[in-house]
Amino acid sequence: MSHYALNVQALDPQRDNGPVVLSGVRFDAFEEAAHGGAIVEDAPSKNKDDAGSKMRVETRFGTFDTDRRSLVEFPAGVPAFEQCRHFVVMAAPTIAPFQCLHAVDGPAASFLVISPRLVLPDYRCKLNPADRQRFQVTEDAPLLWLVLVSLKESGEATANLRAPIVINPARMIGYQVIPHDSVYPIRYPMVKE
């Protein structure tokens, strides 16, 4: 497997055939290709009462304005942060092409994330039937795939392609999945040597 530098061209919606935009968050769905660039406007929210109420979230990557409708439930948290049950995914020009996955409850958890396809253009990962059930995936629902980025002071950056974060925007449910048969490493170097 060769190492790629970031390929931000894939962010171009014209090339990647249909990211979904939800509350300012870009969803690069690639598992199911049939959705054709739909805009999800009113995703079902578990917080109907305060849907749309504004939130300001401070992270080490900057301060982001978001709203409660953008909360994604992580029923199992993520490994090492099992108590964090609600996250927001925030995009901003200041950190593009990265995004910030930030826990709004539980211990402080904040991650830099990126679409795996920007790290490895032919990245492929299949959810097994149990995972699909966990996400309450409907047949043609696009999923948001992200991988956690570990960025060292030295500038070394690795992406965890082994255990992607997967979010079903239609249900606002997310898990960090650990596919049993994945061929990808936990620390995939993002910088071309």
Add this chain to the structure above:
Amino acid sequence: MLVVTRKRNEAIIIGDGIEVRVLRVGRDGVRIGITAPPHVPVNRAEIYELIRAENLEASNSQATVGALEGHLRRTGTTRT
């Protein structure tokens, strides 16, 4: 730690709907079948620990937006 002895095809039930059944006992290992509700992920402990350690490191990385910009420059990435 609860310690129980189980024979082949015997199981234990954990909480609401998690079943761990011994399928086969061999010389080098024990084959176990796990049934769990969809919202309960089941993983091998060693890979879970690796992911856990990597998540901690990713969350603790002291990188700031400034460092990020430097990194983006180094990798020759342009902003969209």
